[in-house]
Amino acid sequence: MTELIAYGVVLGSIIALGAIGLTLLYGVLRFAHFAHGDLMTLGAYVVLLLNADLLPALGIPELKLGPLSFGGRMLGALVVSMAVTALVALLIDRILYHPLRARRSSPVILAMASLGMAFILRSLIYIIWGPQFLFYSQELRPAWELPLAVRLKPDQLLILVMVLCLVLLLYWFLQRTKLGKAMRATADNPQLAWVCGIDTGRVTAWTWVLGAALAAAAGVLYGIDAQLRPDMGWSFLLPLFAAVILGGIGSPLGALVGGIILGVVQQVSTAFLLPTYKPAVAFLVLILLLFVRPRGLFGGT
Amino acid sequence: MDVSGLLSYAVSLAIMGGIYAVFTLGLNVQWGYTGLFNIGIAGFFAVGAYTSALMTTPMPEGVYATYVQQLVGLDLPFPLGLVGAMVVSGILGLIIGIPTLRLRDDYLAIATIGIAESIRLIFNNESWLANGPRGLTGLPQPLRSWVEPQHYNYLYLIVVLVSVAVVYWAIERGVRSPWGRVLRAVREDEVAAAMHGKNVFAFKLQALVLGAAIMGLGGALYAHYVRAISPDAFTPLFGTFLIWVMLMLGGSGNNKGAILGAFLVWGIWTGSTFVTDQTLPPAWAARAPYVRFLLIGLILEAIILLRPRGLLGEERRVSTLLEE
Amino acid sequence: MALLDVRCVSSGYGEMTILRDISLRVDPGEVVTLIGPNGAGKSTLLKTIFGLLRPTGGQILFEDTDITGLNPPALVRRGMSYVPQVDNVFPSLTVQENLEMGAFVRHDSFVERLEEIYAFFPALGLKRKQRVGGLSGGERQMVAMGRALMLDPRLLLLDEPSAGLSPRLVRIVFEKMAEINQTGVALLIVEQNAREALRLSHRGYVMASGEVRLEGEGSQLVQDEEVRRLYLGGRR
Numbered sequence: 001m002t003e004l005i006a007y008g009v010v011l012g013s014i015i016a017l018g019a020i021g022l023t024l025l026y027g028v029l030r031f032a033h034f035a036h037g038d039l040m041t042l043g044a045y046v047v048l049l050l051n052a053d054l055l056p057a058l059g060i061p062e063l064k065l066g067p068l069s070f071g072g073r074m075l076g077a078l079v080v081s082m083a084v085t086a087l088v089a090l091l092i093d094r095i096l097y098h099p100l101r102a103r104r105s106s107p108v109i110l111a112m113a114s115l116g117m118a119f120i121l122r123s124l125i126y127i128i129w130g131p132q133f134l135f136y137s138q139e140l141r142p143a144w145e146l147p148l149a150v151r152l153k154p155d156q157l158l159i160l161v162m163v164l165c166l167v168l169l170l171y172w173f174l175q176r177t178k179l180g181k182a183m184r185a186t187a188d189n190p191q192l193a194w195v196c197g198i199d200t201g202r203v204t205a206w207t208w209v210l211g212a213a214l215a216a217a218a219g220v221l222y223g224i225d226a227q228l229r230p231d232m233g234w235s236f237l238l239p240l241f242a243a244v245i246l247g248g249i250g251s252p253l254g255a256l257v258g259g260i261i262l263g264v265v266q267q268v269s270t271a272f273l274l275p276t277y278k279p280a281v282a283f284l285v286l287i288l289l290l291f292v293r294p295r296g297l298f299g300g301t
Numbered sequence: 302m303d304v305s306g307l308l309s310y311a312v313s314l315a316i317m318g319g320i321y322a323v324f325t326l327g328l329n330v331q332w333g334y335t336g337l338f339n340i341g342i343a344g345f346f347a348v349g350a351y352t353s354a355l356m357t358t359p360m361p362e363g364v365y366a367t368y369v370q371q372l373v374g375l376d377l378p379f380p381l382g383l384v385g386a387m388v389v390s391g392i393l394g395l396i397i398g399i400p401t402l403r404l405r406d407d408y409l410a411i412a413t414i415g416i417a418e419s420i421r422l423i424f425n426n427e428s429w430l431a432n433g434p435r436g437l438t439g440l441p442q443p444l445r446s447w448v449e450p451q452h453y454n455y456l457y458l459i460v461v462l463v464s465v466a467v468v469y470w471a472i473e474r475g476v477r478s479p480w481g482r483v484l485r486a487v488r489e490d491e492v493a494a495a496m497h498g499k500n501v502f503a504f505k506l507q508a509l510v511l512g513a514a515i516m517g518l519g520g521a522l523y524a525h526y527v528r529a530i531s532p533d534a535f536t537p538l539f540g541t542f543l544i545w546v547m548l549m550l551g552g553s554g555n556n557k558g559a560i561l562g563a564f565l566v567w568g569i570w571t572g573s574t575f576v577t578d579q580t581l582p583p584a585w586a587a588r589a590p591y592v593r594f595l596l597i598g599l600i601l602e603a604i605i606l607l608r609p610r611g612l613l614g615e616e617r618r619v620s621t622l623l624e625e
Numbered sequence: 626m627a628l629l630d631v632r633c634v635s636s637g638y639g640e641m642t643i644l645r646d647i648s649l650r651v652d653p654g655e656v657v658t659l660i661g662p663n664g665a666g667k668s669t670l671l672k673t674i675f676g677l678l679r680p681t682g683g684q685i686l687f688e689d690t691d692i693t694g695l696n697p698p699a700l701v702r703r704g705m706s707y708v709p710q711v712d713n714v715f716p717s718l719t720v721q722e723n724l725e726m727g728a729f730v731r732h733d734s735f736v737e738r739l740e741e742i743y744a745f746f747p748a749l750g751l752k753r754k755q756r757v758g759g760l761s762g763g764e765r766q767m768v769a770m771g772r773a774l775m776l777d778p779r780l781l782l783l784d785e786p787s788a789g790l791s792p793r794l795v796r797i798v799f800e801k802m803a804e805i806n807q808t809g810v811a812l813l814i815v816e817q818n819a820r821e822a823l824r825l826s827h828r829g830y831v832m833a834s835g836e837v838r839l840e841g842e843g844s845q846l847v848q849d850e851e852v853r854r855l856y857l858g859g860r861r
Binding site for chain 2: 122
């Protein structure tokens with residue numbers, strides 16, 4: 001059981017990364033971004049392109065990092081992928097959501113547009129890479145024996161470390177920088193932010209950058225741990241939304257906690273259910289939430 | 302292709318267009334008239350198809366029992382299969398609606414995705430229910446004995462078109478009734494409707510359930526046309542997304558638009574096979590379906606950006622009382 | 626030279642016209658109050674001046690520059706500031722962070738200004754790190770005003786600053802506004818609490834149905850029979 005919980009925390013931290021981005025978009029832009037899972041997929045595949053094709057073609061060797069299944073080159077590819085995914089998200093916003101916002105379209109229309117975007121992104125990935133499962137690395141790395149009968153692979157420990165670092169970075173950004181505070185202010189009250197003179201265009205752009213970058217990172221980390229397939233992000237959609245709602249829409253801390261809880265619940269459920277049912281378990285959590293406490297843990301909206 | 306080949310192709314196109322028209326009409330009740338954001342149509346689709354299948358096939362016996370498992374096999378006639386599909390689908394709508402309709406629009410959306418996904422997973426993994434991934438085959442077709450096999454589709458086309466007509470007529474009646482006007486009022490301004498004493502929740506639930514029942518009918522019609530169903534026929538693309546594009550293209554809030562959109566988009570979807578066959582290099586043949594998915598997605602975005610009211614737009618005439 | 630010059634401005638929401646040909650002016654360092662019944666368009670006028678609504682006709686000049694139709698961030702940079710009636714703070718941010726948001730357009734350090742604002746509102750100085758959502762109504766109003774003062778505006782627009790406050794707090798708010806005015810900031814105030822507001826003001830305008838009905842000095846309007854009957858409760 002502790003093993004399930006331990007892996008659940010790893011999975012949950014990946015969900016949390018995606019959920020934090022999703023909740024930021026919800027809070028600042030006030031719509032349900034259904035293409036968020038597919039941004040995760042995009043991030044994962046961009047790293048594949050870089051690490052498996054582009055960088056080796058440029059003659060850049062992999063820098064092995066001890067017991068991990070990947071190395072420095074992969075981490076570099078991750079950073080680049082986060083930037084690329086952020087750019088793609090900004091582009092999509094400019095072409096699609098920005099005109100809709102200017103027209104004062106309802107949040108449902110925005111959500112529908114994001115649904116269309118989800119299919120478009122997924123189709124592109126199917127077209128370019130095909131439907132088969134792909135892997136960053138075929139090497140098998142043995143798990144480490146840790147206290148409390150926990151067995152985790154070094155990759156998985158790194159995932160935890162990376163998520164922690166990214167979360168701390170985000171915390172610093174939101175709490176200590178002017179733009180981060182402006183983001184929180186805009187999420188609280190967009191019109192007042194406007195009245196204060198806050199540049200809501202810049203705030204929007206940075207929200208997309210952060211949300212997309214975190215999603216890309218989540219996708220890559222999942223790819224490291226499991227595999228890449230074109231619908232990997234879509235299958236995260238239910239856990240992502242469940243985590244966001246569990247934590248309270250708009251609360252990054254809530255999304256972090258919600259993500260971890262969801263990961264643990266999903267993993268523990270494999271003790272009695274088939275693993276393929278994990279999205280359904282997330283859904284069950286969601287329905288229960290809607291009955292019991294729709295505002296979530298830290299919610300206010 | 303010779304004339305009879307072309308004709309039978311056109312008939313099968315029309316049958317699928319008609320089946321999708323039924324789905325689109327159901328969605329129109331939910332979204333076009335009531336503003337409910339249901340992105341789990343595939344769930345109602347699947348439930349309708351499977352219910353009808355289980356009701357109209359017999360329990361497998363003898364040799365077959367080793368290959369096929371199913372929960373029930375009632376071997377009832379086709380019309381009862383349709384009715385059963387509508388009822389069970391409607392009940393599913395009730396189950397989803399009760400916890401979610403009092404909450405925000407996007408909660409309904411997420412819940413419907415969840416339901417559709419969960420249903421697919423259940424049918425796929427619980428083989429005792431409906432034979433799991435292998436699905437059910439040999440579904441009966443109504444009045445099969447009346448015509449020769451090669452002409453059967455013409456008969457089925459009539460069945461489908463009659464269904465579309467009945468659903469269309471029923472919705473048109475409903476929409477012009479006082480009930481329909483309240484629905485529209487709820488979509489436009491919930492708060493105002495509530496202040497007028499209307500039980501907004503009850504109306505939304507009714508619209509959701511009615512739309513669900515119609516989608517269940519569509520599912521049943523589909524099942525008996527293709528004669529074999531399995532969980533991977535009810536994907537988010539075929540079962541949900543395509544129908545949304547159909548309604549948005551035709552014009553949400555307009556039943557004629559719903560039907561038009563269904564035939565048009567189905568035509569584009571199947572027609573694009575010719576385009577991809579001609580233009581894509583052979584190595585890409587396996588990716589062709591995804592190119593067509595991409596096309597459909599781009600069409601939706603184009604509609605949302607450039608012509609959100611769709612081709613026909615919302616119906617102007619709202620009530621027979623306003624005729625004068 | 627008038628600080629703010631509103632010339633024949635019309636404005637509204639969509640098809641509905643609320644303001645018709647309104648003209649008014651605020652001179653540097655003045656306190657001007659707008660009073661009138663609900664629905665007279667007073668708040669709409671403030672929103673139109675501050676760029677939250679587009680006027681359909683007329684012109685607005687600030688320090689002799691045409692600012693008609695400029696948006697809030699542009700106006701904030703030019704020395705104007707606005708305190709809305711409701712939702713005028715960021716509840717999940719701290720007092721300090723709320724004030725910082727007021728200075729968003731500044732790129733240098735504004736630590737001195739922060740201290741000045743805290744000196745102005747000592748109660749806030751003690752609660753810098755507290756979430757504004759947990760503060761009382763009066764304290765929130767202080768935060769709202771402090772935020773609007775961060776950039777040292779020459780004109781401050783206030784929409785019903787005393788709304789929903791107890792009589793004691795109302796007095797404090799009006800005292801604060803007088804103090805703010807003494808530092809040279811002009812105030813354009815919309816108020817339901819007409820008596821107090823007019824007492825504080827150099828001049829006032831009485832609005833009804835989207836038009837200016839009466840204009841005069843604050844002390845004059847307070848004594849005007851008509852005004853007293855309609856807006857000041859009719860008592861002496």
